[in-house]
Amino acid sequence: MKKLFFCFLFSSNLLLLHAQDGKIITNLPHAIDDSDKVVFQKRFKNTDSILSQTTLQKITYVSDGLKISGYIAQPKNNTKKYPCLIYCRGGNRAFGSLTSFEQFYLQRMAYWGYVVIASQYRGGPDSEGKDEFGGADIHDVLNLLPSLTQIPNADTTRIGIHGWSRGGMMTYLVMKRTNRFKAAVVGAGAADLYSSIKLREGFEAAVYAECIPDYYKNKDAELQKRSAVYWADSLCKTTPLLLMQGSADWRVSPEENLELVNKLYKAKQPLKFIFYPGGDHGLREYTTETDAEMKKWFDEFVRDGKALPNMEKHGR
Amino acid sequence: MKRKIKFLAFCSVLFWASSLFAQDGKIISSSEIAIPDSVKQFRIKRIPAFVKIFDSTKVSKLIYLSDGLKVEGFIAEPKQTGKYPCIIFCRGGADTLGMIDFYTMTFLSEIASKGYVIIASQYRGKPTSEGIDEFGGKEVNDVINCIPVLAQWHQADTAKIGMYGVSRGGMMIYRALQTLQNIKAVVINSGVVDLFDTFKRTDSTEWENFYKDKITGYPINKMTHLQVRSALYWPEKISNKTALFIMHGSTDSQVDAAGVISFIQRIYTLKKPVKFVLYEGGVHALQNIKNYKLPVWDWFDRFLKNNESLPNLNIKR
Numbered sequence: 001m002k003k004l005f006f007c008f009l010f011s012s013n014l015l016l017l018h019a020q021d022g023k024i025i026t027n028l029p030h031a032i033d034d035s036d037k038v039v040f041q042k043r044f045k046n047t048d049s050i051l052s053q054t055t056l057q058k059i060t061y062v063s064d065g066l067k068i069s070g071y072i073a074q075p076k077n078n079t080k081k082y083p084c085l086i087y088c089r090g091g092n093r094a095f096g097s098l099t100s101f102e103q104f105y106l107q108r109m110a111y112w113g114y115v116v117i118a119s120q121y122r123g124g125p126d127s128e129g130k131d132e133f134g135g136a137d138i139h140d141v142l143n144l145l146p147s148l149t150q151i152p153n154a155d156t157t158r159i160g161i162h163g164w165s166r167g168g169m170m171t172y173l174v175m176k177r178t179n180r181f182k183a184a185v186v187g188a189g190a191a192d193l194y195s196s197i198k199l200r201e202g203f204e205a206a207v208y209a210e211c212i213p214d215y216y217k218n219k220d221a222e223l224q225k226r227s228a229v230y231w232a233d234s235l236c237k238t239t240p241l242l243l244m245q246g247s248a249d250w251r252v253s254p255e256e257n258l259e260l261v262n263k264l265y266k267a268k269q270p271l272k273f274i275f276y277p278g279g280d281h282g283l284r285e286y287t288t289e290t291d292a293e294m295k296k297w298f299d300e301f302v303r304d305g306k307a308l309p310n311m312e313k314h315g316r
Numbered sequence: 317m318k319r320k321i322k323f324l325a326f327c328s329v330l331f332w333a334s335s336l337f338a339q340d341g342k343i344i345s346s347s348e349i350a351i352p353d354s355v356k357q358f359r360i361k362r363i364p365a366f367v368k369i370f371d372s373t374k375v376s377k378l379i380y381l382s383d384g385l386k387v388e389g390f391i392a393e394p395k396q397t398g399k400y401p402c403i404i405f406c407r408g409g410a411d412t413l414g415m416i417d418f419y420t421m422t423f424l425s426e427i428a429s430k431g432y433v434i435i436a437s438q439y440r441g442k443p444t445s446e447g448i449d450e451f452g453g454k455e456v457n458d459v460i461n462c463i464p465v466l467a468q469w470h471q472a473d474t475a476k477i478g479m480y481g482v483s484r485g486g487m488m489i490y491r492a493l494q495t496l497q498n499i500k501a502v503v504i505n506s507g508v509v510d511l512f513d514t515f516k517r518t519d520s521t522e523w524e525n526f527y528k529d530k531i532t533g534y535p536i537n538k539m540t541h542l543q544v545r546s547a548l549y550w551p552e553k554i555s556n557k558t559a560l561f562i563m564h565g566s567t568d569s570q571v572d573a574a575g576v577i578s579f580i581q582r583i584y585t586l587k588k589p590v591k592f593v594l595y596e597g598g599v600h601a602l603q604n605i606k607n608y609k610l611p612v613w614d615w616f617d618r619f620l621k622n623n624e625s626l627p628n629l630n631i632k633r
Contacts, residue, residue, distance in 0.1 A: 240596060247590070247627075248628065249632070250633050254584055258581045258584060259581075261594065262581070265566060265574060265577055271594065271596055272593070272594060272595060273594040274594075277591050280632040281632075309567070309597025310597050311567060311596075312567060313568065313569040313572075315569055315599025316569070316599075316600065
């Protein structure tokens, strides 16, 4: 009984602390630099209509009492509600952060008819705190859920999640903790953190050791906690996952993703997997294709609420 | 003297055998075949685009020689005169199951309408061809011998040959790719890569009996016979000059995707150009996956029709 009481006291305390989680405290219009615009115009034919039909805002929101920086992109037409996407960036700290290319990426998705929100994570540009590379920073993603409820045009009954690279790891970590997402899309997601130790010289010291608290003391536990290949069976089964990987990726090894597919298949995770020959880390050779796959996945499962596939063996 | 006669006899046998093989792929007969209206209407009703497909293509039935046996085959091609890249289609099933029938011919017509000459062997064995079907044995030659057949076909551009197989047809292609080095593009839908897999199934006894029935000498050399037919155990033997596109359903009850995923892992490690798509909740032959054919046309367009060079597989920094 006493135990129960303490438990209650403790959790109510937590509630107080976290009552502000996700609260958006600053929200300012943001525009992409003209110099970058030229680059996008060269690469994407519809750049002008994307920029004219969507808006971009830079926000600060609260997560575990820290002020975290992020971005919101949404359609300019605010007469209706839109399904939502949470985007998880790659990299760590300032590297791979939401610079203008990613900001435009958010707008490209907003152009499909979604309210898109993304976090710089703690320890990232303009955020407080320290990036733990898949540690407490997962809360910065989860706390975007209450942030979305503050956006008037966001329909928070329909939310999808998307990430590339480290953002893939974040997506898996989140899919382990919540069943809120109607669909997930991961590109070249980090699924086994050991492989970067083996394949990328200096990566362990420069990233894992610097970001992950007490890294060398708890190395195996910390790495496995972040590597979905060890717990592929505990991803939310009602979040269908589209996974895309290039065979010529040097940052995230194709091997680890093929291994993850192997495990997800055994775990009967609703999964579509596409392996692109000669695709690099960003699958830049296949942008048109990956965009179409991603849009279709979100449109079907998030926007239109398509039923989950039957994951038992069937058919003749 | 006796020796001399024996030698002569041996020579004549050799000559007889070699002349037989020299005839490999020789077309014995061919004639245009009409797909019945009822079958056409069945297709058109569901997919109106078939009106145009039937209007613009024709199908021929042929008998050709393979290892001296008369084997049935079919060719679908555009009506409009021209030279077209070729696709060898490998059917699934065995005996009458999965046989090339009028319905399959509508599918061949669909592929032909994209601008290809497509040939499909019925494989040796009953009920339409001479010889016996060994389910991945010598009848693989019936597939390989489609190439000399195409060489006699007026509209076929044999500098560009691709292959397309479903289920057992996948096994046939992998075996053929041990020999054929000049195939530009391959698409395999729900292909068999591991025959040992059938022993994990509830109907494993039926499979065992099926293998006994099909494969000569099966009970003596079981392991060898199965391995020879299972590309999972010899991925290194598959041509690496061919752009492979492998697709499979994650809930296929006939061919377990697990073996295919392992196969892809091995193919990747061997640096062979492969695209792989695992379809969520896809059944055997992907019959429940809408639009699964679109990436197929794209693949043949890229690597067969448009001669795109193989993707650069080197790790990109």
